[in-house]
Amino acid sequence: MTDPETQGYSTGGNAPGRSSTNDQSDAGNSATEPWIVGKAQILSHIRAVIAYNKDFKPSQGGQIGISLNGDYYEPWDSADSRDEEAAERRMEFHIGWFANPIL
Numbered sequence: 001m002t003d004p005e006t007q008g009y010s011t012g013g014n015a016p017g018r019s020s021t022n023d024q025s026d027a028g029n030s031a032t033e034p035w036i037v038g039k040a041q042i043l044s045h046i047r048a049v050i051a052y053n054k055d056f057k058p059s060q061g062g063q064i065g066i067s068l069n070g071d072y073y074e075p076w077d078s079a080d081s082r083d084e085e086a087a088e089r090r091m092e093f094h095i096g097w098f099a100n101p102i103l
Contacts, residue, residue, distance in 0.1 A: 006034050008037070009028060009030070009033035009034045009036075009037050010030040010033070010034045011030070012024065012025035012028060012030075018033055038097060038098065041098070042098060042101055042102060045066060045102060046102070048064065049064045052064050066098075066102060068095050068098050068099055070091065070094045070095035071091075071094060072091065073087040073090045073091050074087055075087040
């Protein structure tokens with residue numbers, strides 16, 4: 001995954017470098033922090049949309065959208081329904097945890 005919440009708060013590869021699984025990180029909890037950060041990002045987006053719609057949309061007439069980062073996965077064996085389900089589940093996990101509550 002290349003999302004900020006996983007790279008920064010799970011693997012520790014990006015700032016702020018928090019990870020409980022990376023020996024180069026001295027702080028963090030990879031089991032909980034990515035989910036806390038993801039939730040904060042979703043709630044922040046919702047608050048921004050509400051604020052824009054209330055305070056600026058009447059005079060500007062604009063709209064807010066969102067771009068989600070995710071990878072496409074194909075089944076290893078497209079004839080195997082388990083592989084089909086696994087590929088779909090992985091895409092849902094990578095994109096769905098943001099898309100589902102917003103869309």
